[in-house]
Amino acid sequence: MRNDSRKHPPSISSHVLALAACGLAVAICLPLRDVLDLTNIAMLLLLTVVFIAARLGRSEAVVASFVSVALFDFFFVPPHLSFMVSDVQYLVTFAVMLTVSLFISHLTTSLQASAREASDREAHSVALYALARSLAGAISPEQAVQHVATFVREQTDGQPLFFLPDADGQLHRFPPGTSALGLDESLVLDAVFRSQASDPSCSTSGPNGPTLLFPLNGATRRHGVLLVRDCGRDGLDLLRPMLEAVASVTAIALERLHLVDLAQASRMETEAERLRSSILSSISHDIRTPLTVLFGLADTLALADAPLSGEQRDIARAIRDQAGRLHEMVEKLLDMARLQAGQVRLRKEWQAIDEVIGASIQLLGEALREHPVKVSMPPDLPLVAMDAVLMERVFCNLLENAAKYSPAGAPVTIDVATDDAGGLVIEVCDRGEGFPADSLARIFELFERGAPQLPTPGFGLGLAICRAVIDAHGGQVSASNRPGGGACVRIALPCGGEPPDIEPEPADPAGAAS
Known part of the structure; x- marks a missing residue:
């Protein structure tokens, strides 16, 4: 349901219809002029004003009120076909009739306006509930933005634009598009995003018409700005509460997706770290024993008295040195695996x-x-x-x-x-x-x-x-x-706790005597 759901006929046509309705009421009452009292005829004309107010609107009812009083005077109050009155008391009747007709037309149109606003609010609430339900099932920011953009276009006939920050905190159009912003819109957009106020939403006017800007405030951070342009200026105040609600549910959806991404990344990092630690620990324990044997044999071969040539002895020493380096790496892997697994208890x-x-x-x-x-x-x-x-x-x-x-x-x-x-x-x-x-x-x-x-x-x-x-x-x-x-x-x-007192060593009596 759009904001302009109730369509009025053109102003001139509606006023002509009001005059026609008054004329029809007079035509119906003229044959009954000698049958009904003037009070009853006045009630019929008031009923016509109520009908016009209910069907056409406030200004048409006001015109019908004055025309009905004039026609009542001209056709029904003696002398007939004249605006003169035979009794001055009829002036009181005219005043009361005009006042009552104006008051009834005001109450009727106000009641209709209230009913229409209530109907619009109900429709907007239903639409917002449907939007919130669709956002609850969104699995990506692109899908969430698409749902909100469709809702804003259907409800306001406006053009929604989303600007989300990158990793460096710079705003970018999301999804990327060709619609350019004016200088004023760009400055206001950045000010709304950077503002520390709890509600920095604002409206501005530019070459593209009136524009509304709403920050997307999440529980942990500000997720961007919703910009809505091409809304009618007369509807800005009416659209603001609904668009604020739209910005709120959009921020909640983006916050949920952001937290899901963080949780997924944390879970994957934890699983990767656990897998890496398990692999390191397993490999280190499995190769530790044969590596120790290899190092011992290479060291024995390098130090043996067996007749080895210079090149063979160098090769044996190289095997020993490389095995020692590999043994050092395995020891470090074991230490790292124990530390990450929390198996090392500090002996402080x-x-x-x-x-x-x-x-x-x-x-x-x-x-x-x-x-x-x-x-x-x-x-x-x-x-x-x-x-x-x-x-x-x-x-x-x-x-x-x-x-x-x-x-x-x-x-x-x-x-x-x-x-x-x-x-x-x-x-x-x-x-x-x-x-x-x-x-x-x-x-x-x-x-x-x-x-x-x-x-x-x-x-x-x-x-x-x-x-x-x-x-x-x-x-x-x-x-x-x-x-x-x-x-x-x-x-x-840190140097926590109280260190023990260190007593000075007693002097050596023998050394002192000597």
């Missing part, structure tokens, strides 16, 4: 960070032979509750990466300090090429290498393990590039 104890860092440097040994490590820390660092074994693995991975991607002789620095909350901040930095700028956001993901184009051996697991261990300790880890060149990894460890 109060530790001094300098001892953990020193143990890590000693474990690497030969790997740091060409890279001096400079450790800088204040003397009064607090103890931190941590799993020393896992934290040694973290520092070993960071120092090993720093040595791999730094030129020979370049130092590796470890700076330790405290933050405002009393926790520790550790930075491990080198003087290598640094991380590629486009990979900083994902450098701690599985199998992500900082510099994949370099021939340096690596599997992209070390930093992922570091992040998993730091997260398990409730800390944070981040990567950055140094202004003068080189990579830097920053670790923030």
